[in-house]
Structures are given as structure tokens and as C-alpha cells.
Amino acid sequence: MSKRRINKVAVIGSGIMGSGIACHFANIGVEVLLLDIVPRELNDAEKKKGLTLEDKVVRNRIVNEDLQKAIKSNPAPLYHKDFAKRISTGNLEDDISKVKTADWIIEVVVERLDIKKQVFENLDKHRTPGTLITSNTSGIPIKFMSEGRSEDFQKHFCGTHFFNPPRYLKLFEIIPGPKTSTEVLDFLNGYGEKFLGKTSVVAKDTPAFIGNRIGIFGIQSLFHQVKEMGLTIEEVDKLTGPVIGRPKSATFRTVDVVGLDTLVHVAKGIYDNVPDDEEHGIFQIPGFIDTMMEKKWLGSKSGQGFYKKVKNDDGSSEILSLDLDSLEYRKSKKASFGTLEKTKSVDKVTDRFPILIKGEDKAGEFYRKNFGAMFAYVSKRIPEITDELYKIDDAMKAGFGWDNGPFEIWDAVGVKKGIELIKDLGKEPAAWVNEMLEAGVDSFYTIKDGNTYYYDIPQKKHVKVPGQDSFIILDNIRKTSEVFRNSGVVVEDLGDGILNVEFISKMNSVGGDVLAGINKAIDMAEKDYDGLVIANNGKNFSVGANIGMIFMMAVEQEYEELNAAVKYFQDTSMRIRYSSIPVVVAPHGMTLGGGCEFTLHADRVVAAAESYIGLVEFGVGVIPGGGGSKEMAMRASDSFKKDDVELNRLQDYFLTIGMAKVSTSAYEAYDTGILQKGKDIVIVNEARQIAAAKAVARFMADQGYTKPIPRTDVKVLGKQALGMFLVGTDQMVAGNYISEHDKKIANKLAYVMAGGDLSEASYVSEQYLLDLEREAFLSLTGERKTLERLQHMIQKGKPLRN
Template sequence: MNKHIKKVAVIGSGIMGSGIACHFANIGVEVLLLDIVPRELNEKEKAKGLTLKDKVVRNRLVNDSLASALKSKPSPIYHKDFANRITTGNLEDDISKVGQVDWIIEVVVERLDIKKQVFENLEKHRKPGTLITSNTSGIPIHFMSEGRSEDFQQHFCGTHFFNPARYLKLFEIIPGPKTKPEVLEFLNGYGEQFLGKTSVVAKDTPAFIGNRIGIFSIMSLFHAVKELDLTVEEVDKLTGPVIGRPKSATFRTVDVVGLDTLVHVANGIHENCPKDERHELFKLPEFINTMAENKWYGSKSGQGFYKKVNNPKGGSEILTLDLNTMEYRSKKSAKFATLELTKTVDKVIDRFKILVGGKDKAGEFYRKSFGVLFAYVTHRIPEISDELYKIDDAMKAGFGWEHGPFQIWDAIGLDKGLELISAEGQKAAAWVDEMKSAGINSFYSVKDGATYYYDVQKKEMVKVPGQDAFIILDNIRKTKEVFRNSGVVIEDLGDGILNVEFQSKMNTIGGDVLAGLNKGIDLAEKDFQGLVVGNQAANFSVGANIGMIFMMAVEQEYDELNMAVKMFQDTMMRMRYSAIPTVAAPHGMCLGGGCELSLHADKVVAAAETYIGLVEFGVGVIPGGGGSKEMALRASDTFRKNDVELNVLQEYFLTIGMAKVSTSAYEAYDLGILQKGKDVVVVNKDRQIATAKAYAKLMAEAGYTQPIRRTDVKVLGKQALGMFLVGTDSMEAGHYISEHDKKIADKLAYVMAGGDLSETSYVSEQYLLDLEREAFLSLCTERKTLERIQHMLKTGKPLRN
């Protein structure tokens, strides 16, 4: 099916509808967002003498909803200007405009009668061949298209986005009885390639895949809480980052999503799945019923499992709901000996064996929760999906799990998982025993860099489809490894391109990582054509190893510190001035040194969700790995005839001085960190390494020439330095910055001005690097800088002193 999506209509502008509209705007699609006309005037409209015929009144609901969405945090939009791609209207005056779009997405209230009425009205204006889909989270798809035309039904299906649409990757596609196969194929590919989603074709069963398994997991925890006498804090501690789940874990997630939403989906499963072997588990526990009666829905109602209150001291405090008394109390810390055993285990997948072996209440909790989960997912095949990998994909993309149930089971071991199931009085589906009898002892395997899964119908291992567009580093690392040290692994990506993958904690950049980067460049220059620096961890890099810097500074090993900073600078310059093209592939947090590395690559292929910035001010120093130099150089390259050059330089100075971090890769263009016409953004992070490799290969084949080192950086000397110093003086006098903030800012000013030169001059990059390194080292001798570094190491938060 050859179709180009240039314009979509989103019907319904609530939280979900506005979020979907924003995400289509994110990827460059024109959006028509429609909602109903208000039935009556509000007080403000009455005061202005408006009537229900005025356009501003008729579009009030849709405009208010979109405005509210755009103000929300985290933002649903990559860049504020992208909101201009959305046009608003109402379902009476503007419904005929759906005849001009390529795809209509219905996101109205979850009532079948209302949805059918909306579809009836839409069909009067929809042109044949237009895609039309529903974002329902639970209403059977086959009910919604009843009575519609043949063309409507052939182009109709469910497309279930998860909230928030920008951030959660799951995109469930649910066919109707007459949906054309090519429509499903198109939507599957479009979701992956353009929307950046994990597309999963699901069956038309209650709650589809993600919510069926996700709500089961939550409901089983709700029932286990009382049985194991666990507190809200303890459950959230056990079900958060330690097992690769979001920080919001279980109860905080329910507060954010809304207890009413969870109750609605759980009740729907309970009513519509009478043959589910765990049917009774979807019955709401008493404490949930009480909360629902009290309208304690979570964030939207001001209280749920947690409640924020003002304390007598004038600050605020988060209280926790005691599930025994149903009263709020102060939060308690949650500690378990089993969790302590996993503190030195960096990879989440390696923790599960330890967790289920725990001798305390935590171990009991994990054995119980994994036992019932493993049993449940086996019985959902083929009910909700024919392929087990789709269940894992749905849980990872829709609920933010790092690993799906079958992947966790593989980590624990097939026999151990069966033991946990048996201990809970449950039984796995018969196909698991068939698999084991055939001598297959895992649900997944890796062969020739590709992932295979056990196909229940074929009774053999089958290649997971759609991998050809991806490079999965976990799959190629063992067979394509070229070099390894404690900080990096270098892999051969094929076609003459190497990849340097950070392996340090939080991907911090220390001596081992720098040595690995240099080795990668050496190998690429000798035997390959290009180099990618990329990884598939949660974050690209949180920056330099400040623990190492702190130790050197405290011990006053300034010569060693000088050498370490110079090695960082020299490595960044090698990234820029090597004989082969270098491509950085940042994603997630890319801070400090990670940002500096990106600044020095020949090209950046950034994931859309990249939060990048030079944040060294937070630990009392200036960027010392070439970042300060690079901002001065980029300001110089930006100077145009008749520019007020001081103002241009000031923008780059403030990017560092205010420790600005982009909230998306697109915002990084505004900060001068990414460069338009040179650096690119990919929406689907899974495609990032493959895309970076393609660009490195293209640059090499186009005849890459080693660049000549720059000696033409225009610096403004005393003219700029004076302006900056006056500015920092007034900021300190106004108590906007501390004395130490001023000292750091003045050091940065000196570097970016090129020193106190008497007139505008042209200098080399190395001249600026030497100024930068000197300023960095001098700040490392300051007690207040050491306090800032120590505080960051202890708490993970910046100190203002």
C-alpha cells in the first residue's frame, strides 16, 4: 500500500487526543484537531457579551484542551513552533474538512453509542480510501464499524496509542472483521518508521495486549499487598528501577494515570473475560473500592496513594496512604536485604536470579509475583496474540518495562520459572511443556546477530520479523567484537564502519572510555572507513567521571588532573580531525562530556528524545573537554556582517552559564548544540545506530577528507570580557547568583572572549583549549567547587553555594 500521510484529523481533544495531535505535529504532519461545540457560555464569555454563534466560543473546548496540553510537563511537543502545524475546529462547522485528510483518528469518550454516532457523521464527509481508526483502549473494534460502508470497514481498525503519546512507544493495531491486510501492513510500518513506535498487531480481545497483561500485573500486586503485609512504599521500592521499571513503579504510576482509568479497564476485563482462568483477580480489592468511592483518583484529584500537603514549616510533604487504616501518614523508608545484594549488579537482566532467591519478604514477593505473571502470559497465547514476543514488546513499550515477562523468565531459567508457577498453585499452558519436551529451554535465542523466538504454532524457533532495519548491539556484541576494555566495547557494524559502545556506569567518560575512543579511531583509520559512537543503554552519557576528578582535586594531584583534562580535550579533537568520518548517536541524557563528544563529531544522529547540554556549572566548573572552546568557535562561525557580535557570543555564553539542557533534540538546534543542515534527528531510537552507520558510510564513500585544524576563530577580547564581567557583577548584586557562581561565570567569560586581548583577534582552537583547561583546573582548587562535586556524587543533585 503506497500511501503518504500529509494531513491527519484527530477527533476529540482531551488529554489523549491533544497528545496524539501533538505527536503527529512533532513528525511534521499537518493536523486538524476537532471537538464538540460547548452547550453553554462560561462566565468569561457572558461578561464579554459573546453568544454560542461566535467562533471563539464554538472552538473553546478544543482550544482550551490544546493550550492545556502544550503547557503540561513533560511537554507533548518537541518544539513550541511545531504547534503551528495544528489547526483547531469543531465537529459542526469544520467536520467537512475531514474530506481533505489522509487519516482520521477518533479519540472521543469511551462509549460505544457516542463513537458510532461520530463515525456515522464522519462517513458523510470522508473520502473513499481514507484511513479511519479508533484509539479505544477496550471497546471491541468489530462493534464500532457495524453499519458502515464496505470502504469504511476495509480501511477501519483500532490504533491504540498509550498516554503520553510522545513518550510511550506502544502502538497497538487492532484489525476489524473486514480490515484490509495492506492497511494493517501500512500502519505497522508507519508506526515504526515515522511515529517512532513499537508497532504491535493485536487481536480484538478485551484490553488488547498491553492493558490485559499490565492490568493483570497491577491487580495481582494489589491482592498481594495485603497478603504479604506490604506498604505502598515497599511495593514501589520493589517494582521500580531495581527490576527495570519506571521510577513511578506501581502506586505512583496509578496516581499519574488515574485510579478511575485503571478501575474502568479492570472492570471491563472482569465483565468481558468470564473464561479467563484468573477472572476473580480482576475483582477490585476493598481498598480500591473505598478510594474510588472517595474519588481519590491520584494526581487529577489531588490525592491517591500519595498526597501532597503543606507542612507547618511552610514547605510541602508527600504523605502515603496506609492501606490498613485508609488514612494518610508520613512516608516511611523501605529497605530489603535482597535489594542490597543487587547494588553491584549493573545490568537489570542479571538481577532477577538474585531477587527470586531472596530469603526475606522481598524474595517472597518476587517469587509470588513472577510465578503468577509467568503462568498468566502463557495462557494468553493464542488468545490475545499468536506470538510471545508481541507480549514482551507491548509491556516494554506501553508500560516502560525494560524486559518483558518471557525475557525475565529466560533470565531466571525455564525450570525455575515453572517451579515458581507451581509454588503459587498455578499451571503453565501445555505448549510450555511441549517446548521443554522438544529440548528447547528458552523462549529466545540469538543467531547471526538476529533474535529468534519460540513460535507456539510452528513449535520451533523463528526469527523475530522487522529486525533488518535495526542494529541490536546486544545481539552482535559477542560475534562482532573488535576490542574491549573496562569502559567500552568496539563492534564491527559491517560495511567498514566501527561502533564504540560505552559500558561504564551511567556511561560516564573516564580514562578507560577515552582510551577506548582513541583505540576506535586508531582501528578505523587503519582498517575501516568510519566510526560511530553509540549505545543502546537508557542514556548516552551523563558526562565525565566527576568522582575521578574529585579524588584528584582533593589529593591535590594537579599535574595528573591536568593530564587527564588534556587527554579528554585531545580525544575530542581526534573525533573532529581524524582521517575517517565520526558520527555521534546521542539519546536520553547526554550531559557535560557526552555533549562535548557530540559537539566534536563530524555529524550527530540524535534520537528525538535527547536531553543534551553543558551542565558543568552545576558542579562548580566550566566545560573542560572542549565545550567552552566549541561554543566560542560556533559563535565565531555564526557572526555575520553588521551583526552585534557581542549579542551573538552572549547567547552561546548563556547556554553554558545557565546550564541549559534541551527537552528534545529539536530544541538542541536553538541552543547551538545541534547544527541545522549538518546534524539529523531520528524519531525511532531503535533505528538510530543503523542510521548513524548509514551516514558514516555515505560520508566515507563521498570522499571524506581529514579536516585542517582551525586557526581562524574570531574572539572579541576585552570588549566581550568587559561586557560579561559587568553582567556577572550585576547578577551577583541582585542576588541572582552566588559569589561562587560569579567566579565560575567570570572564568568562562575569560575563555570565550579569548582572554583579555586588546582587540578582536583570530586565534587557534588549541589557544582556546589551553585557556579552557587552565580555567577548569583553577576552579578545581576551589573549596566550593569541591563541595559541589561532593554533593552531586552523594545526592545526584546540584548544590548552590
């Protein structure tokens, strides 16, 4: 069997979903052909230009407009705007024959079976035999779509359901048709995970597949529950958000973003197609939703849904909430519950569930009902929608952004307790759950040798979840591989001579304990191991230095202690660079300030594509003080070429810090000079990141890693650069672009990056620049306006412009 490779994909249908899928394939380096229909009539602009329906620009108008709208949308569907060049466009009449060169054709047209069948009939005439052909349907049975198609078509045809937006949501459902070959399913399962960075889940051909069947059940039961329990939409969003490991947008804000019409369409599809579902009535649309649909209150796309943004007379804007009884908008009310207060000090989400269901207020009642109904429902969907319970959990985590799937939550409250919650609602769990307990198994999951095992119903025992071999999940290995811990880090032995430092501080912020932990890990690695990885499985790599600690020292004017703390931070960054073992840093999510400075000093970086990296210290009134300012000056120096305008190069690096630029993906971090081409690598599937970082550290050790020699050859431009920067900041103040305090911070940074006011360009050491950086940082912490910025960030979580 020859190896299947995907070099070119054809996407048929350029709407929000089609363009999003096209962009994500472009993200991973695949050539994309995006096709849509030819317009039936000219628009006003075309008429004015005297164009006809035969002109190419008119014929491709729909596809080109859709793609441009997608590229400009927020959040961005592309990792880097240049990746759009990988997409070519066309229409289904002139360009359909081009699909013969595609390795995979993905249909993303309107959700109507008759239209889909027509498209497939057309594609079948032009595709090359053996080419993959899939549909991104969210609910039409796959078996109906391939009826009457050629044998080769049916063998290579299945559903591949991406979730919107395709770049960000990880779920990739693969739904076999009656004749899909196992080779195709295995290939797509592996490709989705390895290349597209997805959680691939092979589902059965049942209405709404796995993710939407369970997810829509959850939302619809909330719609019914909210009226029954007399809850407000703010209360439901408070109860179903981060406190239980769900996205900040919780329930109603999420529906506003997705669009109420989309949700209703899927719910109706389920209602019509699962008459025997024991919870059939839940999928019926409640009256208040029908009214919202009639009024076209569909959410963000129509300007109002469950929430509505309005402008007040004074120009300020305000978010109003929908009162579900009167169906009128009113001022938002803050929601609070005693039960939630009890979980405030509990960091681990799974440890909160047992507390939440014991609550004696409305919140406790809500969770008991909500979880009980969900547990009963998911237990009865096996084997209807899938044979393996872990696939339901994977689908909810990857498609709906839940930290824990239903069976993981059930494990957290205890299987027996979960059955009690079900029975309290007058329901019963599926028979297999009681049989599992009778067989002496009291949990759906267990961890053994660093791997997750799930309860396999036919075998009546725990079986290893497949596909984990390329992952390192720190939660799974910590118990057996921990070699050191303090309040800020855990150091784990990853095997093969490589250690890992995992941050465990709040939001992975960097304080003295984290710095001590990194130094301890380097000591251990230098003595007994071959390399070190700095990585974690948190939501974000690190939000930067613990600014509360800096603020307290600065307010109390403990400048000696502050100087020592900043020096310790700088020395730790330098230790990452100048240890005798390779150090690989693996950033993901927010990697800000100090987290970015560690990244800058790594021997190699293995970044997740979804990494938002930047030096953001200007926002709190200081400059990067952990080696970041020095490093950007050094990288500017290393980029100087013969006959170059060196000042321009230096200015680019200066602006990266001065504008607090944060990349919207790891690929953008190459542009800001934070990641280095040819040295640092980007990985699309975050789940593979730690294993990849370990492999890079191992490879470097095997090649004979030697400790680098500290630099003394950094070219700084002195007064010439300083003069240019000072003139620039004066002009920025004069034009009202920045405040006087911004100017003060920018001038301090300019002094560091110019290497001081040296009379001519000179070569200096890294230590010389670090001393300038530390001095500038400390002088800024003595400024009242910097203290105001620090305090504002601590209290409000956002920067103050003063």
C-alpha cells in the same frame, strides 16, 4: 497499488489523549486538524464580553482550551513549541467537512460505543474513500464500532491504540476489525515504527488488547498480594521499580500519575468482558480501592492517591503514604530488603532475577509469587490475545516501560524454574510450554547472527522476530563482532567497514578508560576501517565526566595529574573531529557534559528525538573542560554575519553554558547551538538510530572523506566582550540572581569565550582557546566552593547552590 502517504491527519476529540496524539503528529511534521464539540452554553468570561453561542471563538472554545492545556503540560507533548503551528483547530459542526482532505482520521472521543458510532456515521458522510479511519479506544471491541458502516469504511477501519503520553510511551497497538484489509494493517505497522517512532504491535480484538490486559493483570494482582502479604506501598514500590528494570515510579506512584479512575475503568471493562478468564477474580476491584474511589483519592489529578504531598508549618513539603489497613496517611517509611542488597553489584537487570527468586526474606517470597502468577497468566493468553509470544513482551516494554517482558524474565530465571514457581502457587502453565521443553527447546528466545529468534508455537521451533532488518542491537551482535574491550568501552565491528564505540561504564560516565577506548577505536578505524560511530543502547548516552575522579585529584591537589587528565579529554574531543575517518555520534536520552562535548566534535550527529543535551558543568562549579567552552566560542564566531551585533551572538552561546541549558528534545538543541541545522539529523525511532548513524558514516566515507584542517581563524572579541560579560555578572549578583561563586565561574567562562583580555578583536586558533579553557577549569577545581559542589553532586546526585 499506489503508495500511501500521510500528509494530513484529522484527530476527533481534543481531550488529554486527542491533544497528545495531535501534538505527536505535529512533532513528526504532519499537518493536523483537531476537532471537538461545540459548547452548549457560554462561560462567565464569554458572557462578560457579550459573546453569543454563534461566535467562532465560543464554538471552538473547547478544542482551543484543551490544546493550550496540553501544550503547557509537563512533560511537554511537543519536541519544540513552534511545532504547534502545524495544528489547526475547529469544531465538529462547522468543520467536519474538512476531514475530506485528511489522509488519516483518528477518533479519540469518550469511551462510549453509542457516541463513537454516532461520530463514525457523521465522518463516513464526509471522508474521502480510501482514507484511513481508526479509533484510539482502549477497550471497546473494534467489531462493534464499524457495524453498519460502508464497505470502504470497514475496509480502511481498525483500532490504533496509543498509550498516554503519546510522545513518550512507545506502544502502538493496531487492532483489526472484521473487514480491515491487510494493506491497511501492514501500512500502519510500518508507519508506526518508522514515522511515529513506536513499537507497533498487531493485536487481536480481545478486551483491553495486549498491553492493558497483561499490565492491568499485573497491577491488580499486586493490589491483592499487598494485603495478603502485609506489604506497605513503599515496600511494593521498592520491589517493583528499577531493581527489576521498571520505571522509578514503580507501581503505586505510576497509578497516582495515570489516575486510579482510569485504571479501575479498564479493570472493570476486563472483568465484565472476560468471564472465562482463569484469573477472572483478580480483575475484581479490592475493597480499599473502592473506598479510595468513593473518597476521590485518584492520584496526582485530585491531589492525593497512594501518596499525598503536604506542606509543613516551616514551609517545607513532605510526601505522605497511605496506610492500606487504616486508610490514613502517615509519614513515609524507608523500605529495605536483604535480598535486594545482594543485587546491588549486579548491573545487568536480567542477571538479578535468579538472585531475587532465591531470596529467603519477604522480598524473595514476593518475587516467587509475583513472577509465578505472571508466567502462568501470559502463557495462557496465547493464542487468545496474540499468537506470538514476543508481542506480549514488546507490549509490556513499550507500553509500561519494563526493561524485560514476562517471557524474557522467564528465560532469565530458566523455563523449568519458572514452571516450578507456577506449580508452587497451585497453578499450571499452558500446555504448549511443557510441549516446548519436550521438543528439546529450553528457552523462549535465542540470538543467531545478530538477530533475535522467538519460539513459534505452531512450528515448534525458533523463528526470527520480524522487522529487525533496520535495527542494530548491540546486545545481539557483541558476542560475534567485538574487536576490543576495556573496562569503559566495547568496540564492535558493525560491518561494511564501520566500527562502533559503546560505553559500558556506570551511567556511561566518561573516565580515563572511556577516553582510552575512544582513542583506541579511532586508531583501529584509521588503520583498517572506513568510519566510526559512537553509540550505545543504554538508557542514556552519557551523564558526562566521572566527577568522582576529578574530585579526588582536586582534593589531593594533584594538579599535574588533573591537568593531564583534562588535556587528555580535550585531545580526545579534538581527535573525534580531526581523525582521518568520519566520526558520527548518536546521542539519546541524557547527553550531558562530556557526552555533549563528544557530540559537539562529531563530523555528523544522528540524534534521537528524545535527547536531552546540554553542558551542565556550572552545576558542579566548573566550566566545560573537554572542548565545550572552546567549541561554543567557535560556533559563536562562525555565526557572526556582516553588520551583526557580534556581542549579542556571543552572549547567546555564553548563556547556553552559563545557564546550564539542557534541551528537552533534540529539536530544541538546534536552538541552543548544540546541534547544527543542515548538518545534524534527528531520528524519531531510537531503535533505528545506530543503523542510521552507520549509514551516515558509510555515506561520508563513500563521498571521499578528507580529514579537516585544524582551525586558526576563530574570531574572538577580547576586552570588548569581556567587559560586557563582567558588567552582566556584577548585575546578576546585585539582583540576587546568582551567588558570588556563580559569578566567579561565569567570569572564568567569559575570559575563555572572549579569547582573554586581548585589546581588540583577533583571530586565534582552537588550541589557543583550549589552553584558556583548561587553565580556567583547573583554577576552579582549586576553589573550596567548587569542591563542595562536586562532593554534593557525588553524594546527593543533585547540584548545590553555594
